[in-house]
Amino acid sequence: MTDPYDSSPNGVRARLLVAIAAWTVLVAAVLVAVPLAFADRLPDPLATHWGSSEGPDGSMSPTAFMLLLIGMWAVVAGIGAVAAARGRHLARRVTRAWFCAGLAWAGGFMVTTQAVTIAANLDRGHWTRAQDVSWQVAVVLVAPIALGALGWLAGRPGPDVPAPSPETGRLIDLDPGRRPVWVSTTTARWAGWLALASLAAAVVVAGVALYGLFPGGWGAVLPLALAGVIGTVLSSVSVRVVPEALTVSVGPLRWPSRRVRLERVERAWAEERYPTQVGGWGLRGLPGRATIMIRGGECLVVRYVSGGELAITVDDAATGAALVNALVARRHSSAGR
Template identity: 35%
Template sequence: MTTTGAPVRAVLAAAGLPLLAGAVGVALVLGWRDELPSRIATHWGVDGTADGFGSVTAVAWLIGGFAAGFALLGLVLVLAVRADATVTRLVAATTAGTTAFVSALVVLLAERQRGLADADGLELPGLVVVGALALGVAVAVLAAVLAPRRPAAGTASLGALPAGATEPPQLTVGEGERVVWTRPAGTGGVPAAVLVAGTGVTAIAGVVGRQWWVLGLSLVLAVLTAAMFSVTVTVDERGLTVRGRLFGRPRMHTSLDRIARASVVAVRPVRDFGGWGYRVSAIGPLKGTSGYVLRGGEALLVERTDGGRTVVTVDDAATAAALLNGLLQRRFGGV
């Protein structure tokens, strides 16, 4: 199977789609120049009425600049993590979906002002936000589908372990023996407090400002937070599985035949990954590594046959790594 088109598809999904969304938005706004007021409403206060304005040209520059910035971000991230197909799709969906949402929101709000002599007192229509969000989600799905599902490179040979990782342990697993290791993993302490506080502040702002769509957004954030920051990690003869404890989603599975070896590494969330959650390391010894960073401390590090690396912060990571290596020894004859 050839994979020469994979990098092109990844760049088109993560950078091309944002540029396309921005270009369409700029063309529409400039095309309506003669129908729009000289000052377009661009910001709404807590009472839902317009309190910020800008020229047609400024609005067009806003759309184009935002799209260009996210396209550049998508290009850089895709090139940095191109060995990881899952992260590539996530990057593409985020950059394309976010740009489409912002572009659609600005365009739809501008469209509501066509034919007006003055935008003073214009109220923020809630359906516009819902429509823009729906379009953003649709474009995000399109980007994820367009991005390659397999890495562009072939099977990579194992190199030295990253700094701080221990030599791969190994448990002996007998023929016919069935073994399972499973542990819950979650976020606690300061990260959890920040997430809860952020969601609460968003909800309060929505109630005080009578912006019910903001309140709805805070509820969505609360559900996503609960789903993303509490998982169950399982190692068995199928490989490594990470599953959300609340809904069974998100789910990440790496089959045993895609695993080269497992080890244990100490993770510092902010320094190594820039925060908590599903993260990708951009610098340092774990550069290019993706996975669930829910707290600091020991983590299971899985090196895949495609050259990518996955990390999951979980207690007793050494046992999980040892079992994976034992299963690899039994099935393939070596780690």
């Protein structure tokens, strides 16, 4: 059994897994019980989308809508459970608090979305006569934030293991007669499959909507295509280090890219970071302290002279950091002569 008073990182992670399981079951139970409780008062299909004209412009069967929300919640909760089970970084209080806040927000968003949709369709007879949605949008936005705040507070108790101070690591001996170059590329299969599935779905939905078999389907084409583009961009990241600069490129076309001149760099090191630490996948953080996250694990972290940081998930980060540090040291040595 889990010791409720065990304050070690393993004890906190065990309790966190129990809390995630309880929260997952509770949200799933609500998502199933509410539509079943009002099944005899809901039209079939029911309105599930409202356009700019304020009236409903999309519908779905109650069962399909329920399964859609449950499926989305299962994916979110499953990712959260895996991250909690494998995440040593959850020993840090701030990471644990934001992790719990995100999971609480996601569950609240699913439940409030369902509640607003069912309330708008209740006793309406037909989905086209569903109630207009206006102020209810604020409920969908605000209520999950309030739950996220409670989740943040719930994640704070327990140990706060400080992050280890970064070590510069080894240096590379540079041959004055040669031009050193280091290149490393990392791919994320999940993003590639997401891009492929989203783009394929966009094409299928567009084709079905074109022949009038899926009224309102055009509204789903743009989000699916956008998800495909984002997945393509997040499918790979490449880092190139030369004596003048460090260049980071994303996507199979190596675009967009960012070039950081080494005169702006103080030092670099390799460090393990995970999506739950930085707020998810993609470009996370703020200008001056950003992370390009396409998979958890080894990252190349570059600290600017100004104090900001840029972290990139890339393979063989220790070698890249060693070359950056050697080039920075050589630049400083040349400047001091």
